[in-house]
Structure formats: structure tokens, C-alpha cells
Amino acid sequence: MSLIRRGMGIACALVLSAAAASAEELVSYDIVDGTIPKSLTGVAGDPDAGRAAMIDRKLGNCIACHTAEALADQPFHGDVGPPLDGVADRWDQAALRLIIVNAKNVYDGTIMPAFYRNEGFVRVGSEFKGKSILTAQQVEDVVAYLMTLKD
Template sequence: MKSIRSGIARGAALAAGLAFLSVPALANEFVKYEVTDGEIAKSLTGQAGDPEAGKAAMINRRGGNCLACHEVSALSDQPFHGEVGPSLDGAGSRWSEGELRLIVANSKAVFEDTIMPAFHRTEGLNRVAEKFQGKTILSAQEVEDVVAYLMTLKDE
């Protein structure tokens, strides 16, 4: 019963757009970036992302956990695709690499009312546990990897 209540509390926190940060994997240092014309044009690390590592980060339930909210047909072998966020099919055709980088790093900069967490942001968050303050959900390289994977999701 306790795990059901815990799951409900987490769901309520996510629905309220709160940063529910209790995952040990959240220990990444913030890397500053510049937003210009609605995108982060430059890599956060100076290196290209690895699409396979990005796929792994997206399906990691203790990391990116993108499938909790989004459906991705290319990941149909994974269970429990969400319906809260839009399908990510064709994301690489809908947005540029820099736009996707900003959406992953700080989705509220693009979609003001979204409940999607900012995966690479440390300020302006709500209810962050003290041990996670100043840390990001995804590392700068993981952001690059997720973006690289999203860029492979093109409309046919």
C-alpha cells in the first residue's frame, strides 16, 4: 500500500509541475548555455551526442524517463509509453537540433505551461531536496545524447 501512495504522490507532484527529485542518479553539474533565437545552438559539451546513449537515457526509468510521458514508435519494444506529452515520432523533422537541445535542457523556455521537467537546469525549480540542489537531472553529455537520438526520429 505504501508503494501505491508513493506512486500517487509522485504522479501528483509531476502533474503539478513540481521537481520531484529523489532519484540517486541526479548528481550532475550544471553547464551554462546561451539561448539565442529560441535554441541552444552550441553543444553543451563541445562534443556530438551518441544516439544509442541517448536512447538508453530516454528509456532509463531513473534518468530521462521520457517514455513516462511520451510515445516513441521506434521504442515500441519498451513498456508503458505515456500519453501526457506529445508523441516524439518525427521530432527530428519538427525541430532543429538547437531547438531540441533547449526543449530537453529547459522545456519551459519553449513551452511555458508544460509539466515537462527541465533536465538541465538548477534554478527556478520547486521543492528540490537539499541534496539535489545545484544538480541537474541529465548531465550535459546526456542532453547531447538524447538530442542526437531525437534527431534520428524523422518523418518518413
């Protein structure tokens, strides 16, 4: 197994098993034209909280797979996913929300985990069953932070 493949597996395992959001009823949402147009919470996301979730190795752990100049103070960026620099110039909030909620709805075969899903996983530890990785508000916070990443 190559180091890249093994590294991807480790990064995904960390994201999926390190810390799931507390068991909660997931907010229902509609996918419209490849986006989730409405906020999951009706509350604006907090970019600072979103940044914190993204760099938290036991939560979002986005930097395990992505690079971003704005997060250069954090060690060990991965390069499996696309760079996040300029992400707000490439997608709007609604598109980013769907990518965070479940990237598999956008990119067939992606290894990016579904951050707001609580069922349909394979080999999930009992302490994580029925839990999403991020809460609805954390999804909104991450989207708010990503919207600050412009070229």
C-alpha cells in the same frame, strides 16, 4: 483528482526525484532565436546513450510522458506529451537542445521538467539540491537520439 492528473504528478515526481546528475557546475549557454545553437559539451552526442537515458526510469524517463514507435519495446508509455515519432522532422538540434534543457523556455506552463537546471525548484530533496537531472553530455546524447526519430 483524475487518474491523468495523478499520473502526470507521479511521472514528474519520478523524473525529478529518482536520480539527478551528480553535482556539477552547469555549462553556460546562450539562447538565440528560441534555440541553443551550440553544443553544451563540444562533443557529438551518442544516439545509443541518448536512447538509454530516455528509457531509464531513474534518469530521463521520457517514456513516462511520451510515446515513440522506436521505443515500442519499452512498457508503459505515457500520452501526456506529444508523440516523439518524427520529432527530428519538426525541430532541429538547436531547438531540441533548448526543449531538453528547459522546455519552459519554449512552452509556457508545460509540465516537462527542466533536465539541465540545478536551481529554482520547489520542494527538492536535500540529496538532489544543486544537481541537474541530466549532465551536459547526456543532453547532447538525448538530442542525438531524437534526431534519429524521423518520419
